Amino acid sequence: METHMEELLRILKELRPDIDFNEKKALIDDGVLDSFDIVALVGEIGETFDVQIGVEGLVPENFNTVQAILGLINRLRDGE
Amino acid sequence: MSLSSASFLIFLVSTVALYFLVPKKLQWMVLLAASYFYYLSYGVKIVGFLLTTTFTTYVGGLLLGELNSRRKIRVKQLGREASSEEKKAVSDRFTGNKKWVVAGILLINFGILAAIKYYNFAAENTNVLLGLFTDASFPKVNWLLPVGLSFYTFQSAGYVIDVYRAKYPPERNFFKFALFVSFFPQIIQGPISRFDQLAHQLYESHAFSFDRLKYGLQLMMWGFFKKLVVADRTAVIVSNVFGNYQKYSGAEIAFGVFMYCIQIYCDFSGGIDIIRGIAQILGIDMIENFQRPYFATSLSDFWRRWHISLGAWMRDYLFYPLSLSKPFGKLGKYARKKLKGNLGKILPVSLVTFIVFFTIGIWHGASWKYIAFGIWNGGIITFSVINAPVYEKALKRLHINPESTCWKLFQILRTTVLVFIGRYFTRGEDLMTALRMLKRTVLHFDLRNLAGNVLSLGLGAFDLLVILVCCTVILGIGYLKERGVHIRKTLEERNMLVQWLVLLAGLAVIAFLGIYREGYIASEFIYKQF
Numbered sequence: 001m002e003t004h005m006e007e008l009l010r011i012l013k014e015l016r017p018d019i020d021f022n023e024k025k026a027l028i029d030d031g032v033l034d035s036f037d038i039v040a041l042v043g044e045i046g047e048t049f050d051v052q053i054g055v056e057g058l059v060p061e062n063f064n065t066v067q068a069i070l071g072l073i074n075r076l077r078d079g080e
Numbered sequence: 081m082s083l084s085s086a087s088f089l090i091f092l093v094s095t096v097a098l099y100f101l102v103p104k105k106l107q108w109m110v111l112l113a114a115s116y117f118y119y120l121s122y123g124v125k126i127v128g129f130l131l132t133t134t135f136t137t138y139v140g141g142l143l144l145g146e147l148n149s150r151r152k153i154r155v156k157q158l159g160r161e162a163s164s165e166e167k168k169a170v171s172d173r174f175t176g177n178k179k180w181v182v183a184g185i186l187l188i189n190f191g192i193l194a195a196i197k198y199y200n201f202a203a204e205n206t207n208v209l210l211g212l213f214t215d216a217s218f219p220k221v222n223w224l225l226p227v228g229l230s231f232y233t234f235q236s237a238g239y240v241i242d243v244y245r246a247k248y249p250p251e252r253n254f255f256k257f258a259l260f261v262s263f264f265p266q267i268i269q270g271p272i273s274r275f276d277q278l279a280h281q282l283y284e285s286h287a288f289s290f291d292r293l294k295y296g297l298q299l300m301m302w303g304f305f306k307k308l309v310v311a312d313r314t315a316v317i318v319s320n321v322f323g324n325y326q327k328y329s330g331a332e333i334a335f336g337v338f339m340y341c342i343q344i345y346c347d348f349s350g351g352i353d354i355i356r357g358i359a360q361i362l363g364i365d366m367i368e369n370f371q372r373p374y375f376a377t378s379l380s381d382f383w384r385r386w387h388i389s390l391g392a393w394m395r396d397y398l399f400y401p402l403s404l405s406k407p408f409g410k411l412g413k414y415a416r417k418k419l420k421g422n423l424g425k426i427l428p429v430s431l432v433t434f435i436v437f438f439t440i441g442i443w444h445g446a447s448w449k450y451i452a453f454g455i456w457n458g459g460i461i462t463f464s465v466i467n468a469p470v471y472e473k474a475l476k477r478l479h480i481n482p483e484s485t486c487w488k489l490f491q492i493l494r495t496t497v498l499v500f501i502g503r504y505f506t507r508g509e510d511l512m513t514a515l516r517m518l519k520r521t522v523l524h525f526d527l528r529n530l531a532g533n534v535l536s537l538g539l540g541a542f543d544l545l546v547i548l549v550c551c552t553v554i555l556g557i558g559y560l561k562e563r564g565v566h567i568r569k570t571l572e573e574r575n576m577l578v579q580w581l582v583l584l585a586g587l588a589v590i591a592f593l594g595i596y597r598e599g600y601i602a603s604e605f606i607y608k609q610f
Contacts, residue, residue: 035395036465039403039429043412055400056245078164 104285286363303353
């Protein structure tokens with residue numbers, strides 16, 4: 001069974017096959033992911049992890065690295 | 081008191097002097113007093129609108145902050161053992177109340193904006209429809225138009241939404257908050273700043289720094305150069321061609337519109353440079369509002385580089401909330417099921433993009449021409465998003481390397497043409513005039529006519545040469561900046577003689593080539609009216 005990290009990486013890879021997400025440390029600040037990517041990513045994460053990312057969660061700190069995205073998912077799953 | 085008037089310069093020097101002379105903890109009060117003094121110079125009655133926005137958004141922020149704190153405490157009280165469903169139920173209850181508060185505050189403020197900017201337009205068009213059935217009609221109202229209304233309303237609304245989203249706690253000091261809304265260099269034409277980026281800088285104390293003074297003055301000079309030497313010069317041809325377009329052939333009209341493209345960029349970005357330069361002298365770094373839009377490779381890239389703060393506002397407060405809303409979420413699911421391929425995936429987000437650009441269009445004003453401008457931008461960007469995979473395939477088939485310089489140059493040229501066409505709408509007297517000018521450009525385009533008459537459009541050979549040389553300088557400097565060169569720092573590395581020569585040459589160019597009217601007052605900035 002896939003871990004959450006593997007699932008997230010799979011979603012990201014489907015979204016942007018051209019990017020090595022393990023390498024990148026500033027996905028938003030460096031403009032790697034644009035607003036279209038973010039909307040698609042939020043939709044996919046919502047369906048896969050059964051969480052709802054609201055606009056208040058859409059800050060660069062939550063999306064700059066894969067770890068940060070996973071942290072956001074975990075916090076939402078925890079009901080915070 | 082225009083940014084490029086002599087009285088503004090006197091006001092600025094006095095403010096800066098006072099700012100660095102008073103005890104540091106009073107500096108923000110000097111800024112607040114200066115900001116209101118500056119705003120009052122545009123009229124006493126309009127201050128009521130500014131105060132209403134300041135007061136309502138301040139109170140709204142406090143209420144939302146209180147609800148945020150209570151929610152946090154209640155969730156904490158539930159303890160670690162509570163299930164995520166229980167925590168969510170508590171959060172949802174508070175979110176419901178917060179929604180009422182934020183909706184009320186936004187309704188008041190955007191209501192004022194809508195009434196002042198759009199009522200007459202809506203009434204006029206409704207009356208046309210009503211006229212078909214009845215004699216009743218909505219009266220026309222002569223509203224006072226507070227300068228900077230769109231700018232400070234958007235900035236304050238952004239603050240309220242951020243507090244609603246618990247991005248930061250609200251500002252408790254009313255007067256400090258009033259400074260954030262009214263900060264004088266920016267209130268008239270932006271940039272639309274964010275509270276977490278700007279406010280703390282306004283409240284902190286700043287020691288005088290010679291470097292900041294130097295950098296700030298250089299930036300201001302660059303702004304004055306663009307405004308007084310280029311924008312106000314091109315304005316002569318622009319007014320003439322747009323005012324008497326029936327007299328001119330297609331090529332001459334196109335030349336006039338091209339001059340307007342130069343004018344609007346130099347006017348708006350020049351104003352922003354002056355504003356950012358002033359802030360820099362005061363120890364405050366304001367966000368960039370332009371990133372060399374003339375190098376944009378697509379229309380969406382253009383809008384990421386032009387009036388950046390408005391685009392970012394629309395992204396954070398309109399694009400994301402709409403894209404992630406339930407109705408659009410449902411539409412997305414439906415589209416993915418019913419439509420195969422790329423279109424199914426991006427239909428909702430494309431629709432939101434269209435709405436955003438449509439809104440940016442009407443942000444500029446209430447007129448059919450701005451609606452057309454919004455549809456033009458929104459339509460093209462949405463179309464290119466939907467067809468992106470088709471373009472990719474076509475490039476591969478034609479063996480075109482998308483990274484090659486030739487392709488990039490083609491993209492820049494293509495974008496320039498699209499922006500150029502959009503400018504017919506923003507500057508044309510009204511929608512029909514813009515369309516007639518566009519028609520004339522296409523159907524009666526004769527370069528020989530332009531070559532023969534270029535000197536009779538309002539400017540002589542010398543002035544046209546000045547525009548050409550200045551635009552080359554602006555493009556050259558822009559190119560260096562695109563390549564990551566920090567112009568002001570590079571200049572600093574040269575010896576003092578070179579630095580002084582550049583400074584004096586700049587001053588001389590502004591002094592001798594700037595367009596001044598009686599009393600050394602230059603023309604107003606175009607974006608002030610928005």
